[in-house]
Amino acid sequence: MHPVLASRARLGTYLLAWAPGAALLSAQFLAQGWHLRQALAVAVPACMLGSVLFLSSWYLCRAAPPRAGRPWLLGVWAAAAGIMGLLWSGGVGCLLRLLQGLALLPAAPAGPSFTAPALLGLAATGAVFYLVTVAFHYLLIAQQQAEEAEHAGRDLRELAREAELKVLRAQLNPHFLFNSLNSISALTTIDPKGARRMCVLLAEFLRSSLRLGERETVSLAEELELVRTYLAIEQIRFGDRLRVDWAVDADAGCTEVPPLLLQPLVENAIKHGVAQLTGGGTVLIAVAVLPDRRVGIRVENARDPGQEAPAGLGMGLRQVRLRLRGRYGPGADFAAGARRDRFEVVLALPMEPAEVSHA
Amino acid sequence: MPERTFTALIVDDEALARALVREHLAEHPEVRVLAECRDGFEAVRCAAELKPDLLFLDIQMPQLDGFELLELLDPRPVVVFITAHDQHAIRAFEVHAVDYLLKPFSEERFAQALSRAKARCGKGPGPDPAALGASARAGAKLERLVVKDGVRVTLVPLGQIDYIQAQDDYVLLKTAGRGHLKQQTLASLEPRLDPGRFLRIHRSYILQLDRLARLERTPTESWVAVLRDGTRLPVSRSGRERLKQLLQEN
Numbered sequence: 001m002h003p004v005l006a007s008r009a010r011l012g013t014y015l016l017a018w019a020p021g022a023a024l025l026s027a028q029f030l031a032q033g034w035h036l037r038q039a040l041a042v043a044v045p046a047c048m049l050g051s052v053l054f055l056s057s058w059y060l061c062r063a064a065p066p067r068a069g070r071p072w073l074l075g076v077w078a079a080a081a082g083i084m085g086l087l088w089s090g091g092v093g094c095l096l097r098l099l100q101g102l103a104l105l106p107a108a109p110a111g112p113s114f115t116a117p118a119l120l121g122l123a124a125t126g127a128v129f130y131l132v133t134v135a136f137h138y139l140l141i142a143q144q145q146a147e148e149a150e151h152a153g154r155d156l157r158e159l160a161r162e163a164e165l166k167v168l169r170a171q172l173n174p175h176f177l178f179n180s181l182n183s184i185s186a187l188t189t190i191d192p193k194g195a196r197r198m199c200v201l202l203a204e205f206l207r208s209s210l211r212l213g214e215r216e217t218v219s220l221a222e223e224l225e226l227v228r229t230y231l232a233i234e235q236i237r238f239g240d241r242l243r244v245d246w247a248v249d250a251d252a253g254c255t256e257v258p259p260l261l262l263q264p265l266v267e268n269a270i271k272h273g274v275a276q277l278t279g280g281g282t283v284l285i286a287v288a289v290l291p292d293r294r295v296g297i298r299v300e301n302a303r304d305p306g307q308e309a310p311a312g313l314g315m316g317l318r319q320v321r322l323r324l325r326g327r328y329g330p331g332a333d334f335a336a337g338a339r340r341d342r343f344e345v346v347l348a349l350p351m352e353p354a355e356v357s358h359a
Numbered sequence: 360m361p362e363r364t365f366t367a368l369i370v371d372d373e374a375l376a377r378a379l380v381r382e383h384l385a386e387h388p389e390v391r392v393l394a395e396c397r398d399g400f401e402a403v404r405c406a407a408e409l410k411p412d413l414l415f416l417d418i419q420m421p422q423l424d425g426f427e428l429l430e431l432l433d434p435r436p437v438v439v440f441i442t443a444h445d446q447h448a449i450r451a452f453e454v455h456a457v458d459y460l461l462k463p464f465s466e467e468r469f470a471q472a473l474s475r476a477k478a479r480c481g482k483g484p485g486p487d488p489a490a491l492g493a494s495a496r497a498g499a500k501l502e503r504l505v506v507k508d509g510v511r512v513t514l515v516p517l518g519q520i521d522y523i524q525a526q527d528d529y530v531l532l533k534t535a536g537r538g539h540l541k542q543q544t545l546a547s548l549e550p551r552l553d554p555g556r557f558l559r560i561h562r563s564y565i566l567q568l569d570r571l572a573r574l575e576r577t578p579t580e581s582w583v584a585v586l587r588d589g590t591r592l593p594v595s596r597s598g599r600e601r602l603k604q605l606l607q608e609n
Contacts, residue, residue: 178443179373182462186379239374276421278372278398304421308502308516 002058003140010140015051017136021129022047028125034112038105042112045099046092050126053088054133061137077134085127089119092126160326173267176233183237198236205229212259219354220287220295221253227266227285234270241280242270248287252295256352258323264316265299265345272314273301273343293351294331300344309338317345324349362389365477368409369395370402370428371417371441376462380415380441383469390473399423403512406432412480413473414438418448418495423505423512426492431507433542435488437479439472451495455486489543493551501551504532506539515539517556521570521586523548525563536588558605560584560598574602 004014022043029039060080064073093114099105105112114122180202187195208226212218235242262285269283281302290296313321317336324332324347333348367390371377377395384390393409396402398421406414414436418425425440440459442448452459458472479485493501504520506513519534525545532539549559560566570586574594577583582594584602594602 174444178462182379182443183373183375185463186375186382189382190375190378237373237375241372275372275419278401278421306422306514308518 002055003144004055004058014136017132018047018051021050021132025125028121029112032112032118038112041099041105042092042096045095046088049091049095050088050129053091054084054130057084057130057134058137058140061134061141065141066138077131081127081130081134082123084130085123085125088126088130089123092122093119156322157326160322176267179237180233187236194236198233201229201233201236205233209260209263215259217256217352218259219253220255220257223257223259223262224248224253224285224287226260227262230263230266231283238270238274238280241277242274243280243282245282245284246286247284249289252287252289252351254353255295255349256354257295257349258327261320261323261347262297262299264320268314268316268345269299269301269343272310273303276304276307277302289351290348294348295351297347297349298344300342303338303341303343305341320345320347365390365412365480366393366409367391367413367415368393368402368405368411368436369415370399370420370425371395371415372397372420373417376417376441379463383466384473386466387470387473389477397421399425399428400512402428403431403507404510406436407510410434411436413476416440418442418445423514424492426488426495427505429488430492430543431505431512435484437476438485439476445495448495451491454494455491457486457491487547489547489551501553504539504541506532506541508540513539517552517567520567521588521590522567522592523557523565533590555605558598558601560602561593561595564592564598566592568605574599 004010022040025043025046026036026039029043030036034042057080060076064070064076066073096105096112096114100107100111180198184195184198184202187198205226208222208229212222212226231242231244235244266283266285274281274283283302284298284300286296286298286300288296313336321334324334328349331350333346336345337343367384369377369380369384369392371380381392381395384392390413393411394405396405400422402414402416403423405411414429414432416425416428416438418440419442420428423431429435429438438457440448440452440457441462441464442459443462449459449461451457458475460468460472464472501517503514503516506515515532515534521533521535523545524531524533526540528542528544529540530543530545530548532541545559545563545565549557549565552565556568557565558568566584566586570588572585572587575583575585575591582599584592584594586592
């Protein structure tokens with residue numbers, strides 16, 4: 001449906017915008033030597049005719065949205081304005097005849113009339129009115145698009161918040177928990193000290209993931225510490241199958257990040273990478289300050305090259321991407337992909353030192 | 360009469376988990392552990408060579424998961440499944456009355472599962488592992504098939520399959536000119552395949568749809584599917600109906 005007709009407020013605004021047009025037209029008629037009453041009697045219905053006729057410009061606007069590099073659009077508008085102007089001035093000529101035929105206005109030569117040049121002048125005025133209507137419709141389209149964009153943005157933020165909640169709920173990944181308990185159960189007779197160490201690590205991990213999960217943001221250093229504890233537990237479970245390489249730029253440690261952002265990445269790296277390899281493999285965690293003053297984070301793991309690379313992102317990676325988008329918008333980057341026997345996830349996020357984000 | 364002895368394999372990718380099962384088994388001298396295996400391929404080799412009575416089997420492992428591994432074993436030992444947390448698998452075990460242990464497990468629970476497994480030894484094959492695996496994956500799409508040729512195990516990703524041909528109790532998986540023979544019937548394989556991707560075009564043929572180039576009519580008024588590589592497969596009347604329906608939907 002036509003957007004002007006779809007809303008009463010818009011229709012009112014549109015019709016009101018024609019009032020100065022009617023005044024302008026009356027002035028033009030007065031200049032032709034008409035009486036005020038005669039000028040108004042023709043100008044008001046003429047503008048009503050124009051307001052209906054020129055609504056059609058919406059279809060042109062919708063079909064040809066203005067964009068840079070489309071100079072031919074000017075030609076289209078000019079042609080449309082010319083045609084509509086002529087059509088309208090013809091209509092106004094007929095209108096005058098009608099009014100005179102109904103004896104509402106005195107007939108020529110005593111009454112008002114249009115000479116050929118006057119009709120052409122009227123057509124020019126009509127063309128200008130038409131162009132103004134075109135501009136009005138473009139504004140309307142831009143406003144509609146802005147509203148839609150805001151809707152989409154709201155949806156995205158909602159999704160991101162949902163993802164946040166899911167992350168917090170999934171902190172205690174049951175699979176991880178039960179496997180850890182099973183390792184402890186095995187260690188109690190084989191290596192009692194090892195069993196105790198694992199209990200302590202597990203308690204530490206659970207406690208700090210609960211604590212960090214409550215906060216809006218945590219420092220990258222805290223997040224990395226959590227990841228360290230997590231990996232220490234998994235290293236007991238997997239033994240020498242899980243090897244870990246660290247390459248962390250300490251300068252990046254003070255930047256604030258959403259809590260439990262990296263832990264799911266590392267969990268993925270083990271679940272879909274190292275755990276799928278009988279001989280195990282390496283997980284690399286690299287953090288650096290990028291030249292554009294953002295923090296770059298890379299989590300890379302060995303993968304079984306014999307397995308087909310995953311077609312899309314899994315649930316965990318999708319959530320990380322969503323959280324980044326929800327929080328930083330276009331300020332953060334996310335990329336993930338497999339290269340034969342490696343899989344890597346690369347993030348870049350704005351540097352946000354603690355004092356700024358708490359301000 | 361001396362008590363019967365049983366032989367067993369322990370299959371788990373985690374060394375600590377294997378050690379735990381071995382420790383529990385130490386309480387049961389009638390069970391002799393033949394070997395420990397760290398992944399599905401090793402287990403296939405060991406089982407073929409050692410023919411154990413019992414299998415203590417973790418589900419999530421590198422290379423092959425526990426169900427895929429079982430599909431390849433002949434004869435099939437009695438299995439005690441072990442898993443940390445897998446709701447779908449647990450439901451499947453309950454449905455098929457299969458013994459399972461949840462990590463970590465107690466001595467009593469272990470003894471119970473073991474005595475049930477011993478009682479089942481020699482009582483014929485358990486449930487079909489393909490069906491068990493399918494219900495344990497709970498609707499998750501099948502992505503590959505496992506095939507054994509002697510002791511060689513091959514994983515065939517579904518994307519590589521051009522078509523599948525029935526050959527008595529076997530299916531022949533045709534991939535780019537090669538063929539893999541798998542012991543399974545076409546009828547039992549068909550429901551596990553994505554119906555938007557694979558279609559039964561004939562009593563003996565399932566076709567991967569994107570391999571189809573065109574349909575041709577033969578002089579004897581029957582239809583033939585011509586694949587991109589030129590292979591010609593017969594299309595039955597009902598196969599043609601299904602094809603027509605599918606092409607209309609898209």
